[in-house]
Amino acid sequence: MQKPKLGFWNIWNMSFGFLGIQFGFALQGSTMSRIFETLGANKDEIPLLWIAAPLAGLIVQPIIGYLSDNTWHKNLGRRRPFFLIGAILSSIALLFMPYSSEVWMAAGLLLVLDASINISMEPFRALVADKLPESQRSYGFVVQTLIIGVGTWVASNLPKWVNDTLEISNEAPSGVVPDSVKVAFGVGAFVFITAILVTIFTTKEYSPAELAQFDDAEKEPEEKKGMWETISGTYALMPLIMKKLGVVQFFSWFAFFAMWTLANPALTSHIYNAPKPDVIEFAKTTTDDNGELITMRDANDEVVFLNDAKALEYKQQDKSYNEASDDVGSKMGIYGLTSMVFALGLTFYTAYNSINRKYIHMASLILGGLGFLYMFFIPGEPDKLLISFSLIGIAWGSILSMPYAMLSSSVESHKMGLMMGVFNMFIVIPQIIAAIGGVVFLQNLIGEESIHAMTIAGIFLIIAAFSNLLITNKKAITYQPSIDNE
Structure with a gap:
């Protein structure tokens, strides 16, 4: 028996929680480096x-x-318990993040936030495979991408909107996160939990007995194994299609990690000529127990400047930096908006037409790579970042749908959650390599300016595009319409 096809609003509701998840990710991606x-x-x-x-x-x-x-929970089902747990923890982390007073505190909360977001996010990918027949899975992943695009655009603009519309200041003393960012994270926490609850209350999951009746269910279950044995066995016996898609994912996510971590310092400096001022250049200094130079602070823990002129100069430069950071975040939101438009167009097209997932993904990644490379050529022209992030958004929309659609067509349904989790190894490993020095090392091969991190991102995204040529599995590549043409 085939799973029944679902209407647009059913698919929308089951994916709506991704709006909250993306609020968390987008605030993190557009604002964390600024913090x-x-x-x-x-x-x-x-x-x-x-x-x-x-x-x-x-x-x-x-x-x-x-x-x-x-x-299987009698009330919440299979995936929804994890949506709820992750949403509660993520919302708490979002509330506390902008109140960090030290770098180590912010880094620790980032660990909590990302772990919590992952608790909610991973089962969402599997829910599409649980609920939808094969013919609708690309459609389902594209709808998720549409919602993710909305979340990315709105959340990336939040700090700027809070400052411009609510007139909440984007300035703060040295070492303090501005109030506009604090309010934006509070809004993000509220949206996160609310969006997840919409999915929980509007979506019914199939029970294990119901899933067993469908054609894509496992007919002869293998011997039950423990969690660690199952996970390690899945890594060892990873299907070939996952390995090939993994190459594409590696270069893609290295590129986007470079953007999330270094776009703010790169663009505020190269495009806006407004880098973050180093307070030590404007303040009276002393040395700590290790002989390192530090700024002097008064009884209220505020920086003691060399004189009033230096205090004013620092304040003006810091204001310029904060305004540039707000605008960078807003411009970054465009990639979410473009991915939304891309996903919407793909949703309508794939409803009635077959597509070649491989070539769509390849073309999308090339356009994104060109968007990154273009940034180097537009110093002093921030409006042209709209072109860059629009192209990047096309790549992002494809990254969030095509690889998952190709994978879900090629793996066993009863392991879909585990397979999606293991597949994300190809997301996190490139980010770890980039984090421990990979992106800075490659950037410095071109030059010391941080804008070259965006150049590296562009090069890697184009490499990712041509890596799609490795994929030859016809079932993964070809997508049939999800709605009959009757």
Whole structure:
């Protein structure tokens, strides 16, 4: 028996929780490096401070994938318990993040935030395979991408909107995160939990007995194994299609990690000519117990400047940096908006037409790579970042749908959660390599300017595009319409 096809609003509701998840990811991606810089981190240290995020994914996703495959709660079902747990933890982490007073505190909360987001996110990918027949899976992943695009655009613009519309200040003393960012993270926490609850209350999951009746169910279950044995066995016996898609994912996610970690210092400096000012250049200094130079602070823990002129100069430069950071975040949101438009167009097209997933993904990644490379050629022209991030959004929309659609067509349904979790190894490993120095090393091969991190991102995305030529599995490549042409 085939799974029944679902209407658009059923698929929309089951994917709506991704709006909250993407609010968390987008605030993290557009603002986290700004928080690190505000708390005193050097731009070359920022990728390493981000390492908590991919490490959390590497550890959490296969475990959550296995557990969600083997869970059934009489009220919440198979995947929804993990949506709820992750949403609660993520919302708490989002509320506390902008109140960090030290770099290590922000890095620790980033670990908690990313681990929590992964608890919610990983089962969402598997839910599409649980609920939809094969003919609708690309459609389902594209709808998820549509919702992710909305979340990325809105959340990336939040700090700027809070400052412009609510007139909440984007300025703060040295080492303090601005109030506009604090409010934006609070809004993100509310949206996260609310969106997840919409999916939980509007979506019914198939029970294990119901799933067993469908054609794509496992007919002769293999001997039950423990979690660690199952996960390690899945890594060892990884299907060939997953390995080939993994090459594409490796270069793709290295590129986007470079953007998330270094776009703010790169673009505020190269495009806006407004780098984060180093307060030590404007303040009275002393040495700590290790002989390192530090700024002097008064009884209220505020920086003691050399004189009033230096205090004013620092404030003006910091204001320029914060305004540039707001605008970078807003411009980055365009890639979410473009991915939304891309997903919407793909949704309508794939409803009635076959597509070649491989070539769509290949072309999309090439366009994204060109978007990154274009950034180097537009110093002093921030409006042209709209072109860059629009092209990047096409790549992002494809990354969030095509690889998962190709994979879901080629793996066993009863292991879908675990397979999606293991597949995400190809997301987190490139990010870990980038974080421990890969992106800074490659950037410095071109030049010391941080804009070259975006150049590396462009090169890697184009390599990812041509890596699609490795994929030859016809079932994975070809997508048939999800709605009959009757």
